[in-house]
Amino acid sequence: MKIGFIGLGAMGGYMAINLAKNNLLQIVFNRTTSKTKLLKKEFACSVSNSPLELAKQCEVIIISVSRDVDVLEIINEIKPGIKANSIVIDTSTVSSETAKKAASILSQVNSNFLDCPVSGGVEGAKNATLAMMVGGAEEVLDKVRPILNSIAKNIVYIGPNGTGQATKAVNQIMAAGINQAVTEALAFGEAMGLPMDKVIEIVSTGAAGNWFLDHRGKTMLSGEFEPGFKMSLHHKDLSICQSMASTLKKNAFPLIEMTLIDYQQLMDEGHGNEDISALFRLKRKNLN
Numbered sequence: 001m002k003i004g005f006i007g008l009g010a011m012g013g014y015m016a017i018n019l020a021k022n023n024l025l026q027i028v029f030n031r032t033t034s035k036t037k038l039l040k041k042e043f044a045c046s047v048s049n050s051p052l053e054l055a056k057q058c059e060v061i062i063i064s065v066s067r068d069v070d071v072l073e074i075i076n077e078i079k080p081g082i083k084a085n086s087i088v089i090d091t092s093t094v095s096s097e098t099a100k101k102a103a104s105i106l107s108q109v110n111s112n113f114l115d116c117p118v119s120g121g122v123e124g125a126k127n128a129t130l131a132m133m134v135g136g137a138e139e140v141l142d143k144v145r146p147i148l149n150s151i152a153k154n155i156v157y158i159g160p161n162g163t164g165q166a167t168k169a170v171n172q173i174m175a176a177g178i179n180q181a182v183t184e185a186l187a188f189g190e191a192m193g194l195p196m197d198k199v200i201e202i203v204s205t206g207a208a209g210n211w212f213l214d215h216r217g218k219t220m221l222s223g224e225f226e227p228g229f230k231m232s233l234h235h236k237d238l239s240i241c242q243s244m245a246s247t248l249k250k251n252a253f254p255l256i257e258m259t260l261i262d263y264q265q266l267m268d269e270g271h272g273n274e275d276i277s278a279l280f281r282l283k284r285k286n287l288n
Contacts, residue, residue: 002026003147004058006051006074007092008035010227011118012064014125015091015151019062020045022150029054056081060144063090066233068098068240075102075113084110087144091132091151093117093172093233095240096162099135103161112140115161117168118152119175121229123215129153133171135164169244172237175229176259178212179276186221187283196221216277228275235263235272 005016008030019025020043029048030036039045048054055061055078063074071094078088088106090099090113099115106113114136124130132152134141141148141157148155158167185208189199200217203209219225238260245253262282271278 001059001147002057003060003062004028004048004054005062005064006030006054007064007070008032008039009064009066010122010230011091011125014122015062015064015130017043018125018128018151019147024147024150027054027057051077052081054078055086056083059083059086060147061086061088063088063092065092067092067236068094071098071102072105075105079105079109082106082109082111086111087114087140088112089114089116089144089148091116091118093168093237093240094165095244096135096165096169097244099165100162103136112137113161114140114144115164116148117164119168119171122227124153125151132156133158133164133167135159135161135166166244169237169241172234173241173253173256175212175234175276176238177255178210179279180255180259180262182210182213182217183220183277183280183283186217187280187287190221190284191287212277216275220277220280225271225274225278225281227273228277230273231263231276231278232267232272234276235260235267238263 003025004027005025006029008016013035016025016028016039020039025045027046027048028036028039029051036047040047051074065071071090071092103113114134116132116134118130118132120130128151130152132148132155134157138157158164190196204213238256242256262279266278266282
């Protein structure tokens with residue numbers, strides 16, 4: 001199977017490199033052509049001029065873009081030229097409805113769609129340790145699982161199209177809660193005049209220990225907020241969660257609302273491209 005990759009951003013770029021390292025990537029497309037140079041030079045990947053041109057040459061197409069509109073734009077662009085029985089794998093974070101719509105569009109030309117959002121941030125993409133939650137036909141996943149093993153450490157089949165994205169929404173809400181808890185707790189500890197290196201050391205070994213504290217605790221205390229996971233992207237993801245939650249009981253998700261408000265304030269202050277741990281700026285500011 002010839003494999004193509006569309007979207008070489010912070011996450012997609014590393015995923016594409018890991019595929020290329022395993023001799024599993026033949027062709028790439030990115031709107032900013034400068035990002036294709038490394039793959040073309042070091043791994044001899046072909047560079048396509050458009051998603052449509054890429055689709056005409058591939059049986060497996062992996063997508064990594066930022067927004068729902070981008071995913072649907074690509075799906076509609078590749079539809080006229082995609083081969084029958086091809087498999088499109090979307091690793092972006094979009095709504096479950098967008099995933100269902102993409103699957104429906106591709107079914108019209110006898111092609112398959114898997115919504116395969118990932119979690120683990122830039123570090124996970126770089127180290128091929130991502131968690132991947134998959135929606136679609138399980139037999140289709142089985143065909144491409146050896147390919148996906150090159151970019152994700154944990155791949156779990158969830159259910160039909162849309163369930164992968166719904167699971168990612170669960171992940172993003174939980175990440176918001178962890179971010180709120182860790183940043184607020186560390187701001188509290190700092191305000192108490194505690195030796196924060198020692199606080200992180202001991203708390204990390206107890207019931208409150210978590211990945212975010214281990215990987216972001218010391219950097220946020222020193223004012224370093226290199227992404228990671230950009231705040232503006234998490235804001236976008238939580239807006240998707242908010243939209244999905246609108247079909248459920250109203251006012252049942254205060255954590256989503258609070259985090260969106262906090263992120264918007266920080267984005268308005270120019271911090272949207274920083275890691276989500278920059279929420280610590282606001283928690284620290286509120287105690288001064």
